[in-house]
Amino acid sequence: MEILVARAPRCALLLFAAAACGSPAGEPGPAAPEGGATVPAIAPADLRQRLYAYADDSMQGRRSGTPGGVKATDYLAAQARQLGLEPAGDDGTYFQTLPLVTRTLDPESELTVEGTELRAWGDLIPRDQGDGARALDGVQAVYGGTFGGDESGLISLDDAAGKLVVITVAPAEDGTPAGSVNRAVVTDRFRTAAGIAVATVDGIGTSERLDLQDGGGQLAKSHTSSAGSEIPTFMYVTSRAAEALLGAPPSALEAGAAGRTVQGAVRFTDAPSPHPARNVVAVLRGSDPALRGQFVAIGSHNDHDGIAPETQDHDSLRAFNLVMRPEGAGSTPGVPTADQAARIRTILDSLRKERGPRPDSVMNGADDDGSGSVAMLEIAENLTRGTEKPRRSVLFVWHAAEEMGLLGADHFTREPTVPRDSIVAALNIDMIGRGGASDLENGGPGYIQLIGSRRLSTQLGDLVERVNEEGKHGFTFDYSYDADGHPDNYYCRSDHAMYARYAIPVTFFTTGSHTDYHQLTDEPQYIDYEKLARVTGLIGAVALETANLDRRPVVDKARPDPEAACKQ
Numbered sequence: 001m002e003i004l005v006a007r008a009p010r011c012a013l014l015l016f017a018a019a020a021c022g023s024p025a026g027e028p029g030p031a032a033p034e035g036g037a038t039v040p041a042i043a044p045a046d047l048r049q050r051l052y053a054y055a056d057d058s059m060q061g062r063r064s065g066t067p068g069g070v071k072a073t074d075y076l077a078a079q080a081r082q083l084g085l086e087p088a089g090d091d092g093t094y095f096q097t098l099p100l101v102t103r104t105l106d107p108e109s110e111l112t113v114e115g116t117e118l119r120a121w122g123d124l125i126p127r128d129q130g131d132g133a134r135a136l137d138g139v140q141a142v143y144g145g146t147f148g149g150d151e152s153g154l155i156s157l158d159d160a161a162g163k164l165v166v167i168t169v170a171p172a173e174d175g176t177p178a179g180s181v182n183r184a185v186v187t188d189r190f191r192t193a194a195g196i197a198v199a200t201v202d203g204i205g206t207s208e209r210l211d212l213q214d215g216g217g218q219l220a221k222s223h224t225s226s227a228g229s230e231i232p233t234f235m236y237v238t239s240r241a242a243e244a245l246l247g248a249p250p251s252a253l254e255a256g257a258a259g260r261t262v263q264g265a266v267r268f269t270d271a272p273s274p275h276p277a278r279n280v281v282a283v284l285r286g287s288d289p290a291l292r293g294q295f296v297a298i299g300s301h302n303d304h305d306g307i308a309p310e311t312q313d314h315d316s317l318r319a320f321n322l323v324m325r326p327e328g329a330g331s332t333p334g335v336p337t338a339d340q341a342a343r344i345r346t347i348l349d350s351l352r353k354e355r356g357p358r359p360d361s362v363m364n365g366a367d368d369d370g371s372g373s374v375a376m377l378e379i380a381e382n383l384t385r386g387t388e389k390p391r392r393s394v395l396f397v398w399h400a401a402e403e404m405g406l407l408g409a410d411h412f413t414r415e416p417t418v419p420r421d422s423i424v425a426a427l428n429i430d431m432i433g434r435g436g437a438s439d440l441e442n443g444g445p446g447y448i449q450l451i452g453s454r455r456l457s458t459q460l461g462d463l464v465e466r467v468n469e470e471g472k473h474g475f476t477f478d479y480s481y482d483a484d485g486h487p488d489n490y491y492c493r494s495d496h497a498m499y500a501r502y503a504i505p506v507t508f509f510t511t512g513s514h515t516d517y518h519q520l521t522d523e524p525q526y527i528d529y530e531k532l533a534r535v536t537g538l539i540g541a542v543a544l545e546t547a548n549l550d551r552r553p554v555v556d557k558a559r560p561d562p563e564a565a566c567k568q
Contacts, residue, residue, distance in 0.1 A: 063306030300372030304365025328517030435511025
């Protein structure tokens with residue numbers, strides 16, 4: 001799932017837990033299972049075999065536009081060919097290459113406030129908002145209030161219009177100071193502003209700062225729409241910078257207090273991606289001549305985050321996160337209390353009895369989204385080699401660059417390799433290998449989250465429920481994350497959003513977040529393969545049922561503007 005917050009705590013934070021931070025060389029992780037022939041049925045052993053290959057360190061974290069991303073997409077294409085799927089990418093291949101450019105901060109970018117220079121990476125951390133980010137030169141700052149909890153104290157959209165809105169963020173319930181925030185939610189809340197400055201840099205650790213400095217990616221300008229794309233410039237700032245912008249510490253001001261005028265600019269520059277970023281696209285042709293021109297799309301994302309900016313000891317990090325980061329990158333860790341430090345030590349001591357330190361720097365992304373990628377291979381094998389053939393065609397799309405902002409799905413739905421109106425539904429799979437009681441308070445073997453299933457088509461949502469019940473799959477669906485305005489904004493943070501904007505009915509299947517989310521520790525040994533097989537079986541059954549409908553799922557809800565910003 002696209003990340004909107006931070007990855008891992010700084011290595012120094014783990015020294016008390018005997019972290020071995022240094023060379024990426026060291027003791028290997030758990031051994032991969034023996035290879036061998038897979039079976040047509042969706043099987044835990046096959047999923048395990050495929051995921052250990054796909055989330056192996058040799059894939060280098062599968063970041064799009066890197067050698068690891070190329071290797072991962074080569075693997076998927078080879079698997080698709082072996083399963084007998086037809087290539088449906090560009091020029092008769094399995095690949096659709098994205099016009100990806102890497103984006104970095106222009107070194108000449110600078111901001112000054114009444115002679116005080118605010119320096120990038122020291123005083124502020126700019127975030128790339130795309131080509132439509134508004135200019136800041138000559139803009140007046142204003143204190144927007146404290147974000148988090150009750151929003152009644154925040155300034156209105158009218159008061160934010162055209163200003164550089166400086167906000168503070170409420171600490172966590174345990175007093176942990178805020179770090180990074182859900183950028184999409186904050187940007188939407190102050191969408192009329194020229195810019196947004198979030199005063200939380202003092203709470204962002206070294207590793208996260210390095211991560212935020214890493215160059216991102218965008219589609220080339222000619223491949224995106226500029227209609228209605230203007231959004232605020234976004235940055236994190238230190239308390240020193242916030243005081244310089246406002247003329248006083250935020251704690252001494254009321255929301256709406258006028259600040260100083262900013263001079264200068266924040267600009268990003270583009271360069272061609274050094275390696276291709278590729279969607280992998282394949283088709284299983286339908287058995288019904290009257291319906292095979294229509295497609296049920298099944299998608300996941302083939303990328304993850306590459307190599308981490310710092311090397312950390314794997315077990316020390318996991319022991320720390322199990323206590324301090326229950327939602328992985330979705331949690332902001334504080335400094336452990338004596339009791340928490342003791343619990344971390346106990347966990348680490350237990351792990352040390354099994355193995356020695358293992359320095360780690362590869363973001364393997366076993367659950368995010370290795371689980372979805374290999375589930376698609378299992379579904380493809382089941383449909384191609386099983387006894388029941390779908391009447392409609394099934395379109396398999398492994399999207400690139402989801403972690404950079406849903407770029408692969410954006411490109412594919414703008415320039416699809418099949419007619420866009422021939423796609424009758426899109427089933428998105430992102431993180432389906434966990435969701436147990438140790439991951440979520442209400443988790444367990446039958447836990448799964450559904451998002452978006454009735455936002456466009458009541459019929460599709462009902463179909464998913466019926467397949468689960470009639471097929472005795474035994475899942476209890478959690479719809480809470482699909483609620484309008486949910487702060488986690490999951491509906492807009494995975495690839496299905498790019499299909500839904502074109503009024504293609506969608507369902508997003510996920511087992512939710514966990515302590516290894518966007519961490520170095522998201523590795524294959526922590527996946528529940530029995531549950532992964534059951535979730536995969538449900539999705540395959542939903543795809544088959546949809547493909548065999550006499551008529552395509554009816555869109556009975558309002559059709560969105562495809563160029564408008566996604567809003568949950």
